[in-house]
Structure formats: structure tokens, C-alpha cells
Amino acid sequence: xxDLNIKLKKSLIGSDKSQIATANALGLRRIGDVxxxxxxxxxxxxxTKIGHxxxxxxx
Numbered sequence: 515x516x517d518l519n520i521k522l523k524k525s526l527i528g529s530d531k532s533q534i535a536t537a538n539a540l541g542l543r544r545i546g547d548v549x550x551x552x553x554x555x556x557x558x559x560x561x562t563k564i565g566h567x568x569x570x571x572x573x
């Protein structure tokens with residue numbers, strides 16, 4: 515499986531606690547943070563939950 519580049523594009527201010535926890539689980543803490551995560555069902559589920567705050571590209 516490939517890896518995904520995940521970038522936080524929007525602020526977490528105003529998001530509920532579960533969305534903030536999901537962003538933290540992906541390693542995203544501030545706008546502009548980029549992390550490389552494996553492309554698996556667990557990561558895809560996290561992306562689905564906060565996809566409106568992210569930009570996802572294939573690494």
C-alpha cells in the first residue's frame with residue numbers, strides 16, 4: 515500500500531473534541547502541519563471524519 519501526505523488546511527478552533535482528538539491522532543496540531551501516514555482503513559476512517567479540514571495527496 516502507498517503512503518498518504520496529510521496536511522491540516524483549516525483551524526481546529528470550533529471543532530468538537532472528537533475531531534480535535536482525531537487530528538492529534540494523525541499528528542496534526544497546527545495549520546500547515548504535514549504528516550505521512552500509511553494508506554489503510556484506519557487512516558482512511560480518520561480522514562473521513564475530518565476531511566473538511568484536510569488536504570490529502572498520495573506520497
